[in-house]
Each structure stands twice: as C-alpha cells, then as structure tokens.
Amino acid sequence: MTAYPRPRRTATAVRVLPALLLVCLALTGPWAAPHALDTPVTGPYARPGADALLGGDQLGRDVLGRVLAGGRELVVSSLVVALLVTGVAAVLGAVGALRPPVGRLVERTADLLMLLPAVLGLLLVALSWPGGGRLAVVAAAVGLGVPYAVRLAAAAAAPVAATGYVEAAAAGGERLWHLVVRDVLPHLRATLLALFGLRFVAAVYVVATAGFLQVGPQPPAADWALMIRENGPGLLLNPWAVLAPGAAVGLLAMSVNLAAAALAPGTGRKAVTAR
Structure with missing residues (x-):
C-alpha cells in the first residue's frame, strides 16, 4: 500500500505538466515573439526559413510570432467561461437537489436552452451585443454551456442531498446557502473538476469558432482561430500558417482536459488498489 502514492503523484504531475506549459506559453507568448506581429518579414505564404521559422502568412508576417501571441486571449476567455459555467452549474445543481421544485424548473429551462444550436446562439448573442467583441463571446459561451453542465451537476448533487447528514442539517434549521456551500458542494469536487475540464474544452471550441466566424477578434489581431480562417487559401503554399494554430x-x-481528470480524486483507483 505504501508504494503507490509516489508513482501516482508522478503520473498526475506528468499529465498536468503539459497543460501548465501550454497555458504559460500562451500567456507569455506575446513577449516571446521574434518579430513585430503586424510587420511583414517575408513574402506572402513564404516557406519556413531563417527569417521566419514557420514561414509567412497571407501578408508575409511571421507565423511563429503570431502563433506565440495568438493564444493568450483564447486561454483567458476559455478559463473565465469554464469557471463561470462550472460555478453557476454547481450552485444551481445543488439548490435544485435540495429544493426539488426549483430543480425541476432548472432542468426544464436547461432542456429548452439545449435545443438552441450552438453556432446560432453564438451568432445571436455576439451580433446583438452592444459593441460585440470578446465580452460578447464569453457571455454567449457561458449561456450555451450552463444548460449542459447543470444537468451533470444536479445528477451528482442528488444522492448527496439525500444523505442522512444533509437531511439532519436541513431539519436542524440550517439555511439553504449553508447546505449548498458546506454540505453538498465539498462532496462534488471530483465531478466539478471533471466538469471544469469538459467545459474548458467546449469553451475553447466556442471561442475559436467565434474567432473563425469573425464575431470575436477582428483582423489584424493575432488569434489562432482567426489565423486558420485568414490563411486557409494558402494551405498548399505554407501549410504551417494553418496547421500550427490548429494544432x-x-x-x-x-x-487541460487531461489535467483536470488527473487532479480529480481517484476513488475508483483506490478501491481497485485496495482490493
């Protein structure tokens, strides 16, 4: 039994490290760009060379520099969306489990919102938002993500809310907020970590879709999804201009999804090991 914790910690670190490195690289990338982001350094769609290690884009700008600089807004936006969606869904799910009439209302509302196609919802919110931009994309991504997340959170919270100690606390006069924060949510850590990873992945694709559709960042901004859209016509000339931001x-x-799964409590693994 004593031989397992260290290998398990090592395996967890191995799965978390790539996410940390990529997030740190995306956040610090603008300062690591070898050239000015909007200055042409080579010919349009030029092949990789000494002046541009990944070649040039449609205007001859350094692809490597724009890839390094193009992930910060995507990472920040996706993290904000994943945190908001997970937090709102956790609270609504716990409240719904403790108050069944509220839970039924939340579930029916979520069912209706899930009928809205993601791209249509994104376009409706982003195009009707005053000024549009990144804030509109974040709001749309949160609105699209909560209905899916709240169903998972409610399903995980229901058996916790039905346990004897929660019922005893409720019978003892504890307030609803105390039951949610102190008695239900702490027991959903594994579910919420996994949910955070899933919602981050969904947020990345929603925010990237907004960039590709040009309802978020606008040219000449350095953005991974926007780079894919702009450089698509030159895919055969310099494929790195599309493949690098796509990868x-x-x-x-x-x-990030693997890191969230690795950080979740491994109760199932412990049970198997103990046996």
Whole structure:
C-alpha cells in the first residue's frame, strides 16, 4: 500500500505538466515573439526559413510570432467561461437537489436552452451585443454551456442531498446557502473538476469558432482561430500558417482536459488498489 502514492503523484504531475506549459506559453507568448506581429518579414505564404521559422502568412508576417501571441486571449476567455459555467452549474445543481421544485424548473429551462444550436446562439448573442467583441463571446459561451453542465451537476448533487447528514442539517434549521456551500458542494469536487475540464474544452471550441466566424477578434489581431480562417487559401503554399494554430487549439483543449481528470480524486483507483 505504501508504494503507490509516489508513482501516482508522478503520473498526475506528468499529465498536468503539459497543460501548465501550454497555458504559460500562451500567456507569455506575446513577449516571446521574434518579430513585430503586424510587420511583414517575408513574402506572402513564404516557406519556413531563417527569417521566419514557420514561414509567412497571407501578408508575409511571421507565423511563429503570431502563433506565440495568438493564444493568450483564447486561454483567458476559455478559463473565465469554464469557471463561470462550472460555478453557476454547481450552485444551481445543488439548490435544485435540495429544493426539488426549483430543480425541476432548472432542468426544464436547461432542456429548452439545449435545443438552441450552438453556432446560432453564438451568432445571436455576439451580433446583438452592444459593441460585440470578446465580452460578447464569453457571455454567449457561458449561456450555451450552463444548460449542459447543470444537468451533470444536479445528477451528482442528488444522492448527496439525500444523505442522512444533509437531511439532519436541513431539519436542524440550517439555511439553504449553508447546505449548498458546506454540505453538498465539498462532496462534488471530483465531478466539478471533471466538469471544469469538459467545459474548458467546449469553451475553447466556442471561442475559436467565434474567432473563425469573425464575431470575436477582428483582423489584424493575432488569434489562432482567426489565423486558420485568414490563411486557409494558402494551405498548399505554407501549410504551417494553418496547421500550427490548429494544432495549438487542439493540444490546449486536450492537455487541460487531461489535467483536470488527473487532479480529480481517484476513488475508483483506490478501491481497485485496495482490493
């Protein structure tokens, strides 16, 4: 039994490290860009060379520098969306489990909102928001994510709310907020960590879709999704202008999801090990 904790910690660190490195690289990338982001350094769609290690984009700008600088807003926006969605869904799910009439109302509302196609909802919110921009995309992503997340949170909170100690606390006159914060949510840590990872992945793709549709960041901003849209016509001339930002989006979503799963309590693994 004593031989397992260290390998488990090592395995967890191995799964968390890529996410930390990618997030740190995305946040600090603008300062690591080798050239000015909007200054052409080579010919349009030029192949990789000494002046541009990943070649040039449609205007001859350094692809590597724009990839390094293009992930910060995506990471920040996705983290904000994932935190808001997970927090709102956790509270609504716990309240719904403790107050069944409220829970039924929340579930019916979530069912209705889930009928709205994601791209249509994104366009409706982003285009009708005053000024549009990144805040509109974040608001749309939160609104699209909560209905899916709240169903999972409510399903996880229901058996906790039905336990004897929660019922005893409720019978003893504890307030609803105390029951939610002190008695229900602490027992949902594994579910909420996994939910955070899933919602981060969903947020990455929603925010990236907004960039691709140009309802979020606008040219000449350095943005991974916007780079894919702008450089699509030159894919055969310099594929790195499309492949590099596309790979960055996929690796970011996958690594953060793996990190969230690794940080979740491994009760199932412990049970198997003990046996």
